[in-house]
Amino acid sequence: MYIPRLRLLTIPAIFAIAFIGCNESSSRVDSPSSAETSNSDNEPNPIAPANAKAYDPLAPIPGVTKWDESTAAEATIPSDIPVYDGAVPKQGHSAKRVFVMLWETGDAHERVIEFYRSALVDAGWKVNSELSYGRFDAEKEKEKLIISIATGTDQPTSIVARLSR
Known part of the structure; x- marks a missing residue:
């Protein structure tokens, strides 16, 4: 039996609209x-x-510490997160089980990737995946760490670390 594609899309759309209408x-x-x-x-x-x-x-969110560009240098960075030499902390936040920090550097994207490729292993992290554009997923004991490295045209290289405990 042939059912036109339009009907296949119409039926789920009707259910979605009905569901949204019921929840208003x-x-x-x-x-x-x-x-x-x-x-x-x-x-x-x-x-x-x-x-x-x-x-x-x-x-402010209770239990969350935030840093902006003026206070990020004062942040207590977990000792097992490798920090690229010369990277400037820009902003971040931490809570009981999460730590996130953004750094910037004028160095080339590829150079930062090479640093994290070896620094994570040297710091005892097991790198589960590495994506060519600069994302590392690593774990150690009950912690998970994601390092994301990005750069834009005429922009500094950004490094974001997200640690989950």
Whole structure:
């Protein structure tokens, strides 16, 4: 029996729309913006909770330490993460089981890749995979480390380390 391709796509689309429509009345509550908490006459919105606050993506998260360019040099980097010599820390964050840091260097992308190819093994990491563009997946005991190396046209080479414990 021949079913046109359009019908094959239409049936899943109908189910998806029906599923989304059913979930519109879910009990999930997003933080409303200040525009949602009042109307054009600056009267309170009767639907929004009285204590609703506007969402702030930069608000501190409990248990997470963040660094920006001015404070990244003060970050305590786990001793088993190799750091490229001369790389400048730019930003990062850490929590109980995760550490992420971004460094930049003016050195060539290939040179940084060569460094991590040997430095990870020297630091006791088992490299599970290496991608030619500069990504290393490694593990040691119960830790997993991803090193990603990238560069753009007329941009410094970026190094991102993500350690999961």
